[in-house]
Amino acid sequence: MTKKERFPIVHIVGFLLSIAMTFLALIIALKTDFSKNTIMTFLGILAFGQAGLQLFMFMHMNEGEEGKAKIVHTVYAIFMAIVIVVGSIYVMTAGHPIH
Amino acid sequence: MANKTNPSLPLEYQSEQGKLNILGFWVFIGAEIILFATLFAVYGVLGVRHAGGPTQADIFVIKEVVIQTLLLLTSSFTAGIVMWELRRNNQKGINIWLVITLLLGAGFLIMEINEFQHYYELGATLQTSAAMSSLFTLLGTHGAHVTVGIGWGLLLILQLSKHKLTPKTASKLHIFTLYWHFLDVVWIFIFTYVYLAGVL
Amino acid sequence: MDIKWDKILVTGEPMILASQIAIVLTLLGVILGITYLKKWKYLWTEWFTTVDHKRIGIMYIILAVLMFFRGGVDGLMMRTQTAVANNTFLDAQHYNEVFTTHGVIMILFMAMPILMGIINIILPLQIGARDVAFPHLNAMSFWITFAGAMLFNLSFVVGGSPDAGWTSYFPLAGKEFSPGIGNNYYMVGIQIAGIGTLMSGINFIITIFKMRTKGMSLFKMPMFPWTVLVMSLIIIIAFPIFTVALLLGTLDRIYGTHFFTVAGGGLDMLWANLFWLWGHPEVYIVILPAFGIYSEIIPTFSKKTLFGYKSMVWAVVIISCLSMLVWVHHFYTMGVGPVVNSIFSITTMAISVPTGIKMFNWLFTMRKGRIEFAPPMMWSLAFIPTFLIGGVTGVMLAMAAADFQYHNTMFLVAHFHYTLIPGVVYAVFAAIYYWWPKVWGFKLNERIAKWHFWLFNIGMNLTFFPMFFAGLDGAVRRSYTYSADASFAPWMFVSFIGALFLAAGFASFVWNLVWSIKNRKDLAVSHDPWNARTLEWATASPVPAYNFAVQPEVDRLDPFWHMKKSKEGLTLKKEDIKPIHMPSNSGMPFVMGIIFMITGFLFVFELTIPAFIGVAGIFACMIYRALDYNDGYHISTEEIIQTERTWREVK
Numbered sequence: 044m045t046k047k048e049r050f051p052i053v054h055i056v057g058f059l060l061s062i063a064m065t066f067l068a069l070i071i072a073l074k075t076d077f078s079k080n081t082i083m084t085f086l087g088i089l090a091f092g093q094a095g096l097q098l099f100m101f102m103h104m105n106e107g108e109e110g111k112a113k114i115v116h117t118v119y120a121i122f123m124a125i126v127i128v129v130g131s132i133y134v135m136t137a138g139h140p141i142h
Numbered sequence: 143m144a145n146k147t148n149p150s151l152p153l154e155y156q157s158e159q160g161k162l163n164i165l166g167f168w169v170f171i172g173a174e175i176i177l178f179a180t181l182f183a184v185y186g187v188l189g190v191r192h193a194g195g196p197t198q199a200d201i202f203v204i205k206e207v208v209i210q211t212l213l214l215l216t217s218s219f220t221a222g223i224v225m226w227e228l229r230r231n232n233q234k235g236i237n238i239w240l241v242i243t244l245l246l247g248a249g250f251l252i253m254e255i256n257e258f259q260h261y262y263e264l265g266a267t268l269q270t271s272a273a274m275s276s277l278f279t280l281l282g283t284h285g286a287h288v289t290v291g292i293g294w295g296l297l298l299i300l301q302l303s304k305h306k307l308t309p310k311t312a313s314k315l316h317i318f319t320l321y322w323h324f325l326d327v328v329w330i331f332i333f334t335y336v337y338l339a340g341v342l
Numbered sequence: 343m344d345i346k347w348d349k350i351l352v353t354g355e356p357m358i359l360a361s362q363i364a365i366v367l368t369l370l371g372v373i374l375g376i377t378y379l380k381k382w383k384y385l386w387t388e389w390f391t392t393v394d395h396k397r398i399g400i401m402y403i404i405l406a407v408l409m410f411f412r413g414g415v416d417g418l419m420m421r422t423q424t425a426v427a428n429n430t431f432l433d434a435q436h437y438n439e440v441f442t443t444h445g446v447i448m449i450l451f452m453a454m455p456i457l458m459g460i461i462n463i464i465l466p467l468q469i470g471a472r473d474v475a476f477p478h479l480n481a482m483s484f485w486i487t488f489a490g491a492m493l494f495n496l497s498f499v500v501g502g503s504p505d506a507g508w509t510s511y512f513p514l515a516g517k518e519f520s521p522g523i524g525n526n527y528y529m530v531g532i533q534i535a536g537i538g539t540l541m542s543g544i545n546f547i548i549t550i551f552k553m554r555t556k557g558m559s560l561f562k563m564p565m566f567p568w569t570v571l572v573m574s575l576i577i578i579i580a581f582p583i584f585t586v587a588l589l590l591g592t593l594d595r596i597y598g599t600h601f602f603t604v605a606g607g608g609l610d611m612l613w614a615n616l617f618w619l620w621g622h623p624e625v626y627i628v629i630l631p632a633f634g635i636y637s638e639i640i641p642t643f644s645k646k647t648l649f650g651y652k653s654m655v656w657a658v659v660i661i662s663c664l665s666m667l668v669w670v671h672h673f674y675t676m677g678v679g680p681v682v683n684s685i686f687s688i689t690t691m692a693i694s695v696p697t698g699i700k701m702f703n704w705l706f707t708m709r710k711g712r713i714e715f716a717p718p719m720m721w722s723l724a725f726i727p728t729f730l731i732g733g734v735t736g737v738m739l740a741m742a743a744a745d746f747q748y749h750n751t752m753f754l755v756a757h758f759h760y761t762l763i764p765g766v767v768y769a770v771f772a773a774i775y776y777w778w779p780k781v782w783g784f785k786l787n788e789r790i791a792k793w794h795f796w797l798f799n800i801g802m803n804l805t806f807f808p809m810f811f812a813g814l815d816g817a818v819r820r821s822y823t824y825s826a827d828a829s830f831a832p833w834m835f836v837s838f839i840g841a842l843f844l845a846a847g848f849a850s851f852v853w854n855l856v857w858s859i860k861n862r863k864d865l866a867v868s869h870d871p872w873n874a875r876t877l878e879w880a881t882a883s884p885v886p887a888y889n890f891a892v893q894p895e896v897d898r899l900d901p902f903w904h905m906k907k908s909k910e911g912l913t914l915k916k917e918d919i920k921p922i923h924m925p926s927n928s929g930m931p932f933v934m935g936i937i938f939m940i941t942g943f944l945f946v947f948e949l950t951i952p953a954f955i956g957v958a959g960i961f962a963c964m965i966y967r968a969l970d971y972n973d974g975y976h977i978s979t980e981e982i983i984q985t986e987r988t989w990r991e992v993k
Contacts, residue, residue, distance in 0.1 A: 058216075069204075072341070087334070090331055090333075090335070101221075102323045108155075109551070116169060116575075119579075123179075124176060124182075131186065131615055132183065134678055136187070137678050137681065138676075138677045161552070165548055166548045169543075170544055172578050173544070176582040180582060180586040180616065181586055183616075188600075188607065193600070268593075268597065269597070269600070272600040272607035275599035275601055275606075275608075279589075279590065301969065
């Protein structure tokens with residue numbers, strides 16, 4: 044935990060990777076000819092990837108005495124977040140009311 | 143609080159209350175994840191309902207969004223440097239990088255206010271349609287969180303100058319940086335699912 | 343803005359006028375009484391500024407009992423109106439207001455606060471801790487909840503009650519169909535109370551994770567803290583959803599947005615979706631601590647360890663996971679289609695399985711035990727068959743195709759009262775009778791308790807069982823009257839009689855409190871009047887500010903029971919006692935509560951600029967707190983020894 048780093052390597056790597064993933068997403072979105080679904084799939088992977096990267100490299104999610112508890116709790120929240128987003132969109136668009 | 147100093151731990155974990163506060167804030171972040179998820183869900187459902195008014199493609203200026211993204215991302219990086227300086231016990235370094243973080247955040251906010259102004263001029267307001275209501279509420283909630291964060295950061299600079307580096311101020315700093323990083327993580331999803339998706 | 347300034351004070355209704363006068367007189371009476379008795383300083387230093395979890399818990403319970411009275415009167419008024427056909431006791435508008443406030447108050451301002459109160463008092467004691475993780479935040483939770491409750495209660499005399507049901511569905515709840523400010527009270531009052539609840543959720547999670555006494559691993563923790571832990575995790579997930587929904591509802595009503603208003607592309611069903619995404623987990627938030635209470639009382643009064651502890655824990659965890667996946671069963675009939683309905687039917691029916699496991703474990707706990715019919719146990723025994731009725735009718739409702747017949751009839755009303763009342767209310771009564779001696783040092787009167795029990799049970803069943811038949815006979819929900827030739831008319835009258843019994847039962851309960859407090863010297867008991875099993879009983883009654891002079895070390899379930907059997911850990915040694923650190927009292931939570939109330943009031947009346955000044959005030963309180971580096975104080979060893987010697991040996 045107390046890695047007295049000479050240089051904030053983890054942060055710099057995280058930063059550069061985040062920038063790279065951001066620009067990759069931009070290029071895929073604006074400069075390619077894939078279908079909307081394909082683009083959104085790539086974008087989704089990049090978004091969740093960058094978020095995970097930042098959670099571990101910037102926020103030290105696995106650090107501390109309660110590192111495991113933090114991860115379990117955050118993963119549970121993310122899972123529920125997906126249920127809410129996907130569930131709501133599915134429920135709201137499945138039947139009569141939306142049309 | 144009972145100050146059992148275990149010097150092998152980083153400063154912010156050296157008090158019992160500090161440990162509790164940090165863990166408690168992670169739980170709060172779980173709640174914030176759900177808050178933003180709900181706003182995303184609402185945007186996901188309503189974002190296509192324009193009631194004949196302006197669409198996202200009509201109003202978004204991706205170039206500006208990219209600059210905003212870089213500002214916020216860099217500020218998240220510099221917030222990380224704040225923690226690195228904390229681990230080196232360098233109060234001067236903490237102050238410098240903290241100020242830079244807040245300036246970058248302020249830059250992000252100014253651009254966002256400009257962006258809203260621009261949308262308003264194009265006839266896209268909170269009341270124009272379901273899509274616009276949900277767009278502005280999602281972006282606005284994030285922006286409000288950044289605003290609170292800047293105020294919080296300024297207060298921290300004040301406290302650091304008065305109380306210097308102690309387990310208590312260290313844990314406060316840690317919690318602030320967690321909050322600030324989290325706001326950038328949320329922005330990744332806004333960038334992807336609001337802006338990029340909106341111009342496809 | 344549609345505010346009729348000359349109609350701010352609700353007039354023209356004799357009952358409301360009587361209430362307005364009564365409120366003013368009561369307030370004056372209370373203020374004058376406290377002044378006469380010169381108790382303001384005492385109230386401020388000992389109660390309004392306290393950060394002690396036990397005192398905060400007591401304040402929560404007092405709030406909840408008052409709210410129980412109001413919610414109960416609402417219920418009685420409804421049953422009176424529907425006792426006979428074409429009744430004129432309440433007109434349609436007032437009936438709508440009454441069923442709205444009845445629902446909101448009973449769930450959000452009675453059940454939640456009373457459970458929070460019980461948890462606040464007992465949880466730290468059961469895990470051998472000295473307080474919750476964040477005592478100051480705890481105080482804020484209470485005063486913010488109090489602010490929301492007071493704001494909501496103000497509505498029927500100032501500005502008008504909300505009247506769109508406790509579920510406040512759009513488009514009815516929107517500005518177009520509810521142009522007054524009544525439903526603003528709903529959006530704002532509940533929003534404020536919700537903030538308090540979220541804070542408590544965070545507090546309890548960290549308390550349970552980090553402050554358990556030595557040796558108490560998670561799987562050696564009693565069931566009540568387990569249910570509190572799981573409840574708190576559900577709160578973290580569910581309440582932010584409601585926060586957003588209420589925010590969007592406020593924006594739609596006051597600021598012309600189009601989330602749920604159909605003009606402009608909004609979707610009214612989206613409100614129902616968000617509401618129930620919160621609303622279903624909410625009922626599990628209230629039922630799980632209730633289950634935890636039964637899991638404490640049943641073993642104690644059967645003189646046996648809880649049967650199947652591990653399966654009880656897993657059942658609670660599974661219930662909580664499933665509870666987040668069933669919400670659409672509240673609106674099968676809104677047109678989501680057969681595929682969605684089928685998915686949610688399955689998840690809904692699945693929840694009955696872990697719940698059933700818990701029921702069987704309680705029964706097996708009692709089997710071959712030595713049952714003592716004390717008041718707490720009586721309530722727990724009544725819970726089992728009564729809740730069962732609620733549970734099985736829930737499975738009936740879970741079947742989407744069948745639900746098209748039951749939905750929004752009195753059948754549904756009967757179902758949820760048969761789960762909420764035996765589930766939550768009986769548990770609360772049981773908990774009060776059980777833990778009252780720990781808090782105050784004397785028991786409640788057992789004879790009056792029996793009157794309370796029988797009147798309330800008879801009342802409960804008489805009121806709600808006929809509703810199953812009325813519903814199947816076509817009686818719809820939320821309807822202020824019905825025609826004289828309705829076949830369900832007799833059932834409605836029986837319900838009314840039942841409501842009178844319920845009122846008598848509640849009155850007996852209040853009488854018990856009054857009588858017992860008056861005669862407390864005769865009812866005084868030791869620190870362990872029930873010969874109980876868990877750590878909260880290993881303290882003096884009433885519990886001193888620091889809870890445990892020395893935090894006990896445990897190595898198994900039912901630690902206090904084993905301490906008594908092996909006669910270990912019951913006396914103290916002087917050398918083990920050290921000064922105990924305590925957090926300082928603070929007036930900030932109280933002040934913040936007041937500011938929340940005023941700010942909320944301003945938002946309700948759509949005075950945005952003044953309201954934002956209030957918001958600035960809230961931030962000012964937070965800044966004050968952030969800059970407060972006060973580090974508490976210590977209780978000296980001598981004082982601890984002196985206190986401990988009043989009830990046990992200190993060598």
